[in-house]
Amino acid sequence: MRWGMVIDLKRCIACYGCQLSCKAENGTPPGVFFARLLKHEEGQFPTVRQLFLPVLCNHCEEPPCVEVCPTGASFKTEDGIVDIDPDMCVGCRSCMMACPYGNRYFNDKPQHYFPDGPTPYEERRTARHQTDVVMKCNFCRDRLAVGKEPACVANCPAVARYFGDLDDPNSEVSRLIKDRGGFPLHPELGTKPSVYYLPA
Amino acid sequence: MTHASVKYERMLSDLRMDLRPQREWGEGRGLFLVIGHFVVGIAAGAWLFALIFDRPAALVAAFALAALGGLAHLGFLGKPDRFWRMSMRARTSWISRGFIGLSLFLAGAALYLAPQYLPGTPWGSESLLADAGYAMALVGMVVLMGYMGFVYTSAKAIPFWNSPLHPALYVAYALRGGVAALFVTALADGGAGELPAVLLPLWGGITVLVALFFMLEIHGALTSGNEAARRSVHDLLAGRVAVYFYGGTLVLGLFVPAYLMYTGLTGPLSAGAMALLGVSSAIGDFFMKYATIRAGVRLPVWTHLTPQRR
Numbered sequence: 408m409r410w411g412m413v414i415d416l417k418r419c420i421a422c423y424g425c426q427l428s429c430k431a432e433n434g435t436p437p438g439v440f441f442a443r444l445l446k447h448e449e450g451q452f453p454t455v456r457q458l459f460l461p462v463l464c465n466h467c468e469e470p471p472c473v474e475v476c477p478t479g480a481s482f483k484t485e486d487g488i489v490d491i492d493p494d495m496c497v498g499c500r501s502c503m504m505a506c507p508y509g510n511r512y513f514n515d516k517p518q519h520y521f522p523d524g525p526t527p528y529e530e531r532r533t534a535r536h537q538t539d540v541v542m543k544c545n546f547c548r549d550r551l552a553v554g555k556e557p558a559c560v561a562n563c564p565a566v567a568r569y570f571g572d573l574d575d576p577n578s579e580v581s582r583l584i585k586d587r588g589g590f591p592l593h594p595e596l597g598t599k600p601s602v603y604y605l606p607a
Numbered sequence: 608m609t610h611a612s613v614k615y616e617r618m619l620s621d622l623r624m625d626l627r628p629q630r631e632w633g634e635g636r637g638l639f640l641v642i643g644h645f646v647v648g649i650a651a652g653a654w655l656f657a658l659i660f661d662r663p664a665a666l667v668a669a670f671a672l673a674a675l676g677g678l679a680h681l682g683f684l685g686k687p688d689r690f691w692r693m694s695m696r697a698r699t700s701w702i703s704r705g706f707i708g709l710s711l712f713l714a715g716a717a718l719y720l721a722p723q724y725l726p727g728t729p730w731g732s733e734s735l736l737a738d739a740g741y742a743m744a745l746v747g748m749v750v751l752m753g754y755m756g757f758v759y760t761s762a763k764a765i766p767f768w769n770s771p772l773h774p775a776l777y778v779a780y781a782l783r784g785g786v787a788a789l790f791v792t793a794l795a796d797g798g799a800g801e802l803p804a805v806l807l808p809l810w811g812g813i814t815v816l817v818a819l820f821f822m823l824e825i826h827g828a829l830t831s832g833n834e835a836a837r838r839s840v841h842d843l844l845a846g847r848v849a850v851y852f853y854g855g856t857l858v859l860g861l862f863v864p865a866y867l868m869y870t871g872l873t874g875p876l877s878a879g880a881m882a883l884l885g886v887s888s889a890i891g892d893f894f895m896k897y898a899t900i901r902a903g904v905r906l907p908v909w910t911h912l913t914p915q916r917r
Contacts, residue, residue, distance in 0.1 A: 505762055509764060
């Protein structure tokens with residue numbers, strides 16, 4: 408069993424729904440984005456096109472972040488999810504330096520979205536995160552445990568995200584990767600990501 | 608705008624960049640990490656040369672610097688009270704190995720030095736405990752010299768640091784810092800006249816080695832590195848950290864001590880001038896490490912492989 412995600416770049420409409428739903432689900436503080444969207448412009452007028460790339464932790468099969476962690480706070484579960492135990496993290500940020508995809512964040516102090524202090528929502532959701540430790544996407548493990556999909560998948564209005572078992576050749580994600588030439592980011596690094604993209 | 612909001616806006620701006628500079632190591636509290644790596648490297652080199660040339664003051668200085676380096680590392684950590692957890696992953700993590708090396712060094716050096724300097728210590732300087740301390744400190748010293756380079760090499764996000772020469776460069780920094788420490792501690796160890804004559808040419812030789820490794824690393828980044836590695840070299844030599852490289856590394860760390868070395872080779876050099884040579888050499892090493900760390904640029908996520916039309 409190895410959880411994985413496929414993102415169809417042809418379907419993505421760059422609505423930031425994944426980013427917002429992730430923030431709502433996980434209550435991440437300002438400056439922490441478990442899911443985010445990259446924009447890129449290509450070409451010159453009049454043949455210009457804008458490209459979008461939604462990114463998140465790649466939950467690599469060979470995660471360099473887990474290897475460099477001196478405490479064992481970064482770990483990989485049996486179903487392939489890479490996560491952090493905040494109670495074990497010392498905040499050395501070596502995992503951030505090891506992640507070639509830049510999807511780990513240091514929560515360095517209590518932060519609020521508004522100048523007047525935390526809102527009741529932030530008090531309930533954001534304040535539960537430890538400060539001075541590293542944070543990252545964990546494919547919404549809490550939701551998976553109750554049979555739901557990750558928030559970014561469930562809330563994508565364009566149905567551009569698919570989630571399933573990469574080890575099962577008959578799963579939807581495996582078939583999409585095979586049929587449509589799904590590719591991971593930076594395969595040359597040998598990290599074997601579990602997030603694949605379908606060409607636009 | 609508050610400091611927090613400025614930092615937040617800068618982070619958002621960084622996230623939009625293709626070639627995003629790393630800020631975690633080297634900026635803000637990250638400066639403690641650079642200081643920690645810097646003084647721990649000097650401590651290891653100073654211990655080695657102090658044993659070789661029998662310089663007791665340098666041994667004490669090495670121990671004090673290693674302790675200072677340990678404190679600087681603690682100052683960098685987000686959760687310093689959990690520092691002991693860093694010993695748990697020595698099988699894969701160079702930071703973990705470095706932590707164990709530093710602990711061995713501090714414990715060993717304390718066991719070795721205590722009977723020499725603290726009257727009433729229950730074990731003597733010829734005892735088994737002191738010998739065990741000597742051996743532990745030696746093992747710790749070797750680890751401290753090498754581990755930092757491997758910490759940077761294993762940072763896959765920063766291609767500029769991934770050079771296989773990086774560990775060798777850090778060993779060379781430690782050796783150069785060790786000789787520099789002997790120059791400085793000569794003030795307390797009987798003056799420059801007591802220093803072995805071989806130290807000046809030794810410092811010069813190690814400096815040539817450092818320069819050679821560094822130039823090879825730059826050459827490698829420019830010729831076979833990717834876009835991020837080339838950008839780091841640009842930032843180092845002509846960009847946002849160039850002032851530290853030229854002012855700190857070249858002028859203070861190379862030209863000033865090289866002039867003093869030349870003076871020392873052609874005539875007598877006072878203890879003060881020797882100490883100045885050591886201090887300026889060490890400052891140069893600090894800025895070399897600082898500039899290299901600050902020049903780190905993250906591997907761009909967006910590659911030519913990504914969105915392509917069929």
